Amino acid sequence: MKAANLLRHRDSALALIVLGLIVAIGLRAPVFVTPESLIGVLTDTSFLFMLTLAQMVVILTRGIDLSVAANLALVGMICALVSRAQPELAIPTIIVMGIALGALLGAINGALVAYVGIPPIVMTLGTLSIYRGATFLIAHGAWLTSKDMSPAFLAFPKLSVLGVPILIVIAVLVSLGFWALLGHTRLGRGLYAVGGNPVAARYCGIELGSQQFFVHTLAGAVSGLCGYLWVSRYGIAYTEIAQGYELTIIAACVIGGVSIAGGVGSVFGALLGALFLGVVVNALPVINVSPFWQTLISGAVILAAVVVNARSEKRGGKLILHKARLLASGGTRP
């Protein structure tokens, strides 16, 4: 129970910090803590919530996906182009298309990581550039603005369900999905196992490759969903959309207690990490602090989070495949 307590303890500490931050900013600028303003913060942060969870499942398997933001931009651009060409297309169709396209882009990462053996960081560094480049090429470098999008296309993210903005609703549904996946399915347990000890997982019949393929595809699907929502919410699509956002996402994971070494991380923690960054980003302009402070603060918090994690995590076992090494060294005589 100690470790679980520690994690919970860590989560509640982070929750208190976020709360303290909101109160402190509220004292300086009461307008920040009005319900409308706070709902605005949550709405703005909903992309970060979803993408942080998507990134977390990749990191759980000891991987990383640097291409999520580029995937988002490419899918967003395709959605906008499709909408311009077919303005009468139903929104659910566009959403499904966005998810499917994103999943396909993610599956490309997953297939090459899992079955060709390219390290995830290298693979997704490559597709990060490729997807950005493709975004530029398919639009011939043009910006698509709200004039190019149908009214229905633009209206969807502004809908609300029982007074709750639809972006928040979607983020909640996605979070519930991740919570069910990670906490209650064989698949989710396997992701933690593979990250916690790939060799032990393999002996138990859980193969790393299929898990890698799955997490990259899932991360792609979430990115694709966010691609449509992002472009329609801001009413603009261009090559540099969400550029560098992958780093914010990874930062949210780390702040939220997801171990870069794999195998450790919770949905609740990751959401708190994202919320923390969301509050910082939204609050600083309100109290007239330069946005450059935001990157500085999140950097400092990442380091603090890593120190906390390092103290709470015990060093895991080292993987030594004795025979593989012996064979490899035995076969190299020229």
Next chain:
Amino acid sequence: MSAINLAPATQDVGVAAPILSLSGVSKSFPGVRALHNVSLTLRPGEVTALIGENGAGKSTLVKILTGIYQPDEGEILVSGKPLKCAGPRDAWAAGIAAIHQETVMFDELSVAENIFMGHMPLTLGGRVDWFKMRARARHMLKRLEADFDAGALLKTLGVAQKHLVEIARALSHDANIIIMDEPTSALSAREIGDLFVIIEQLKKHNCAILFISHKFDEIFQVADHWTCLRDGEEVGAGAIADVTQADLVRLMVGRAIGQVYPKRDVQLGPVVLETDDISNATEFDGVSFKLHAGEIIGLYGLVGAGRSEAMQGLFGLSELTRGSVKIEGKAVNIRSPDDAIRAGLAYLPEDRQTQGAVLPFGIRANMTLASLGAHARNGLISYAKELATTRKFGARLSVKAANWEQALSQLSGGNQQKVVIGKWLASNPRILILDEPTKGIDIGSKAAVHEFMGELASEGLAILLVTSELPEAMGMADTILVMHEGKIVKRFARSEATAEAIVSAAIVDENAGASR
């Protein structure tokens, strides 16, 4: 004995003064007496073979000589002066260097850098004197008649050549006592020939060599003297010319198998597992056996004989290139551990911490990892079922923990092992593969493991026991299969097994002459 070319002209007539002598060296670990009253003498220009079974204390002795362990008792003299060896650096300073079976060096650096790592010659300004370093490395390689350049990257060399670099590194420290710990285990026949040439070179340079090997043909070819350890005690020493292989085998194993093995008499059931000629590309070849319910088959052999590899192949961890497997009479095609678990197999790996335990997980999640299917419906895991399983096996194995959610990283090694064993029992296997289940644990825990193994067998579980410990194989197994270089070379029924016969079979390659 060829004393003529051993004793250099500068030495007095007769036997050279010992360069290293150990007397009465003892070393204990909690619960284990690793070495007791061991003596050993090395003389310049001579090769002494250190022989003994797995676990006889050879590694401990090497670690004492290289400063990794401190002896509890006894005296070590180097050239007549007592050795105070507080760490590896002191061993270097005393002229002792060890060459291990797996070289630990820097692949991406040059040979010269590898030789001088840690003591590179410097210029007056404190920078590395590359010119001097390369020149000295070249000189040293020339002395050893090496066929590669000091500037070559280490990764471009073969294993034997890497050994040569290690030897050069030892010589760069002016080492004159060189320990070779199974140096040939990763070498091809030709490379072994190369190594023997190097050993001759070292003898000419008046180095004393301690040669550790399981291979008697090599020992008789290269050694001048021998010392035999058994259960941490020195049981004999002498000149190679005066002994035969049979004498040495007898000395290595000559002990009574005690009554500590609670093997129960189990009525064997039907055949549950039958392998026919299973082989993979590189590690094992033509392994066939029949395993009955309630039976324990012991797989004995030297480290590297292919026992674990054969079991891993059976378990779907490596690809079989030939052969077939039947479980309860039905042919099965096991291509992954998942298939194996479905077919009723369980594999308890040798290194339980790195291959078995998922440390960030709690006990519950570890316990059910190999049987998630049985704890889930439609892919959804049932927490209540998991908890029931965890309670059952946690109690049966008396796992000591604060509660079932405690992370494995916080449990003791022994309790981690119990959880890993519980995990495999929870998968409800019919065939259990145990890979060195008592390696590195104390006598009390060993007895508990043996007791438990007997209990499982009496419940009808079929067990494949991979072991390097002869008493364990003889005490626990109904049938002993001896493997050598990837093949089963001998089969013994429990009643006909003798220690000498088993060890001979494991050590001697009967086809040695024909195959090379």
